[in-house]
Amino acid sequence: MVRAWRQGDAVAVASPDVSKHDRLAVIGAVEDAAPLVRDVLREVGPSYRPFGDEELVRGLAERVPGLRFSASFGWMDTSDVPDLTTTAAWLDGDAGVEALLAEASPKSYAWPGHPGVRRWAALTGERGELLSIAADAWSAPEVGFLAGVATHPVARGKGLSRQVCGFVTAELVKRHRRVALMVDGDNPAAIAVYRRLGYTYRRVAAAGMR
Incomplete structure (x- = not known):
C-alpha cells in the first residue's frame, strides 16, 4: 500500500517493492524533510530507502540518525x-x-x-x-x-x-x-541514447539505514 506524509515544505511517499526495493520518495527543504523522514522510517521500518534529488538525500544522510548515503545516479524523463x-x-x-x-x-x-x-x-x-x-x-x-x-x-x-x-x-x-527511467551516471552511452529520444537528465540519489 502506498502511503504519504507531509511536514512543512516536505512530502514523503512510501511505496513497497518498487524497482527492487521499498522506496521512500522525498521532496522539499531538508530542514523539513529530515524530521519527517526520521519519523516515517520509525513508522514504516528500515527496509524503506529514501530517494530524491542528490543534494537533498546527502542532507538527509547528515541529519537523520542511522541513515547513510548509498549511491547517486540519473533520473531521466520526457513528455x-x-x-x-x-x-x-x-x-x-x-x-x-x-x-x-x-x-x-x-x-x-x-x-x-x-x-x-x-x-x-x-x-x-x-x-x-x-x-x-x-x-x-x-x-x-x-x-x-x-x-x-x-x-x-x-x-x-x-x-x-x-x-x-x-x-x-x-x-x-x-x-x-510522461515517462521516466533511471540510468547509471557513469554510463554516457546509455544517457546519450536517452537524450536523443528527448529525455532530460537529473541527478538523484538513494540512502539506507545502517
Whole structure:
C-alpha cells in the first residue's frame, strides 16, 4: 500500500517493492524533510530507502540518525513522443526475456514475474529470437516507467536499443503523458541514447539505514 506524509515544505511517499526495493520518495527543504523522514522510517521500518534529488538525500544522510548515503545516479524523463521508425512491438508473453537479461544485463532491476513489471517490448531477428528488449515496469497513472533495457551482445552497435526504447517511450507517453527511467551516471552511452529520444537528465540519489 502506498502511503504519504507531509511536514512543512516536505512530502514523503512510501511505496513497497518498487524497482527492487521499498522506496521512500522525498521532496522539499531538508530542514523539513529530515524530521519527517526520521519519523516515517520509525513508522514504516528500515527496509524503506529514501530517494530524491542528490543534494537533498546527502542532507538527509547528515541529519537523520542511522541513515547513510548509498549511491547517486540519473533520473531521466520526457513528455515527448520520439520521432523514429521502428519494428519493435509488445511481446505476447515473456518467453526468452529472462535468458537475454541473464546474458546481456544480469544486474537489471526488472525481470519477468517481478511485482510491477507489466509487459515487455522487443526487436526480434529473422527466426524470432529476441535481439533488444525493454519493459513497462512500475508505471504510475501519470508517469510511465521504462526499465529492463538489454540488447544481445551480437546485436549491439546497430541502434536497436534506441529503437526499442523509442517504441516503449512513445507507448508510455501516449498512455501516461510522461515517462521516466533511471540510468547509471557513469554510463554516457546509455544517457546519450536517452537524450536523443528527448529525455532530460537529473541527478538523484538513494540512502539506507545502517
